[in-house]
Amino acid sequence: MDIDLRFERYIEDHKLFTKKDKLLVAVSGGKDSILLLTLLARYGVSVEAAHCNFELRGEESDGDEELVRAYCDQLGVPLHIRRFDTISYAHAHKISIQMAARELRYDWFEMLRQEVGCDYIAVAQHKNDHVETVLLNLSRGTGLLGLQGILPKRGNVVRPLLFLTATEVQVVVESLDVPYRDDSSNFSNKYARNKIRLDIIPQFEQLNPDFVSIMEDNIVRFQDAQGVLSLLVAQKRDELFVQVGEQQWEISKEAIKAQGIGLLYYVFEPYGFSKPVLEDMLAVLDAESGRIFLSSTYELLVDRTTLRLRRMEKPDGWSELASGDGEMEWRDYVFAASCSTEVSIERNPAVALLDYDKLIFPLTVRSWQEGDVFQPLGMTGTKKVSDFFIQKKVNLFDKKNIPIVVNGNGELLWIATYQLDDRYKITENTQKVLKLVCNISKYEYK
Template sequence: MDIDVRFERYIEDHKLFTKEDKLLVAVSGGKDSMLLLTLLAQYGVSVEAAHCNFELRGEESDGDEGLVRTYCDQLGVPLHIRRFDTISYANSHKISIQMAARELRYDWFEMLRQEVGCDYIAVAQHKNDHVETVLLNLSRGTGLLGLQGILPKRDNVLRPLLFLTAAEVLSVVESLDVPYRDDSSNFSNKYARNKIRLDIIPQFEQLNPDFVSIMEDNIVRFQDAQGVLSLLVAQKRDELFVQIGEQQWEISKEAIKAQGISLLYYVFEPYGFSRSVLDDMLRALDAESGRVFLSEAYELLVDRRILRLRRKENSDELSELSGGEARVEWGDYIFTARCSADISVDRNPDIALLDYDKLIFPLTVRSWQEGDVFQPLGMTGTKKVSDFFIQKKINLFDKKNIPIVVNGNGELLWIATYQLDDRYKITENTQKVLKLVCNIR
């Protein structure tokens, strides 16, 4: 089948783009990207080219840039070139040269895409790259998700050559007389991907010459299996998780006990919990409540009858009331303050009436901290705030979200909406009252 027909069919089958779109094409000067630029120009879609000179191979890098510039001029394609100090970037970020080059080029591609008004970024990975990615992920201990290979379309990045093998790319390039340059670093097996390409895949091809095509079929099965698994896991997650707020869920402990660790790993996978953490969580279900298990972005609380999952919040947030007439925000709460000579009692739990002359400004609104104590209204001694929360059956997650108003001398004034400190209540001797109102946004 003619290459133009196969190319067009692949684009249409995977709904990669339309002729009304504008593409930014990543062009290195190698055979893959030069072929992609050629086919896109023949296809009739509007394109601009982007070339990265990573300044890693001296005159060879400059030669690649020169070839790309000449060919883009020949095709009438606008070209953008960016030079990078790749080694300095890698050293400063403590990453490999390959990872540095990847980060630099994709960050620039996306910035340039937006700048020149392109809809997508087109890169020239082919079927062999697809297989290499799976083998590389497999060698690193990936799960099923890592066996999906390279997707034809992901976010703003397109890969229109995934239907071609490396051998087919070379054949088409030669038949169309497309100029290209080989990157000498591609022939060194000191890099993991190159080692797979140069050493490992040829060994498999000795066992079966159609290894790449067979692997492509396997990858399709992996993708199908992942799709089915994702659907079933999503249904199980919807069954187990009861959303109680933005980025907050409740989960029945009894329901969790009925699930195996393998299923739970997939259910909790979007929240970043490792298998070992989930194992520890399961062992803690029948122990004393209050334990918290953490991932990078989420926290999971084992409460009395339920688990509570939520996105981590900044519990160190502080807000200050700088005077007698003020308004501040803290978390989901808004505090307003005003002064008055009225010493009438107001039993609204959202209002604190404080003896103004005992206050030291600025007052601070913050969350509970370990060791906090106060003198509850009507008592003569102090009490730990943590004990107060336990008495009120307030769990660890909720108590971190309860605002506490603190005097300038460090003493607690008010556990907002719950309890006033007796030392700062208004009395018959009070001359001036600070009325502090707490409202939820």
């Protein structure tokens, strides 16, 4: 099928945009982004181009800029160029060069989109990027949600090239005889994604040359399975949960007994309850009345014949961190957060290094609560935080003043200055690191 027709069909099938819209196209000078700009210009939609020069590769970076400028002139496409002092930005924000470049470009793209009146930002990720994302998530451990790959459209960002493989991109670029430049950093397997691209996928392609296309078919099945699962879980939730007030539900104990822990986890997932907490709840379902189990935002009461679920009113002693950069205060503690791609162990009890891609914001800092469990660093099983405090000889008064950092899904991340949860530690597959520094007194914090 003709490339222009395939391109048009993909845009229309996924309702990415219409010809009445205006797009800001991210153009690095590589084959992917140059092809995207070319096809959009041929499609007939109004576009403007944005090019970032991070001044990291000297003459190579300048050469990319010159090529983009010349090609946009040839197409008659308005071009916006921004040079960044990326190294200074990285040092000032205490993040890696790669993370600095990402933050700088996306912040600028969004600002520029609004400034020039564009409806969407178009980026040139293709089918191989889609597959790489799934393989990367698999290497870290993931459920069905992590197997969804890259979405064609998310917010103001669209990805119109996801229907092409990397090989197809190369063939089309050559057939259209469009100019491009290769970024030398793309050929280094220093980072996990590049290892997957350069080393792992070629091995699979030796087993089956159609591996990328087969994986795309699998991803569609994963997406379909997730959709079916979400529908069935929502139906089961409506069947089990009887609303008795605003943000309050009653659930029959007998009905709960008939469900497996796997299904219950998905049913209670929107309320932030982890599997270990639900397993503890099932263990005392008939033996104990009056027991309360907690997530970060909800509490579950085991009554005589029913379970009562309700949203907790947030106590005064809770603090939240909305993103991976900033500060939050809790009592006399200040937590400073920053992101980096540098994966190196730091042996400091006041510092937690967490795998960013496993985090769900906002993160919460609070005191210990009855029923809290975590997976201590280096262990495969879970432990009650109360038992951990007994082991560490922490008295009742002190344990209420120890900060507990909680993920958005209700799982504990860090007993600050004591112990990290093993599930969120950084590994050799970690791509992005959240660094949390706990300062003992906010009055001494600089």
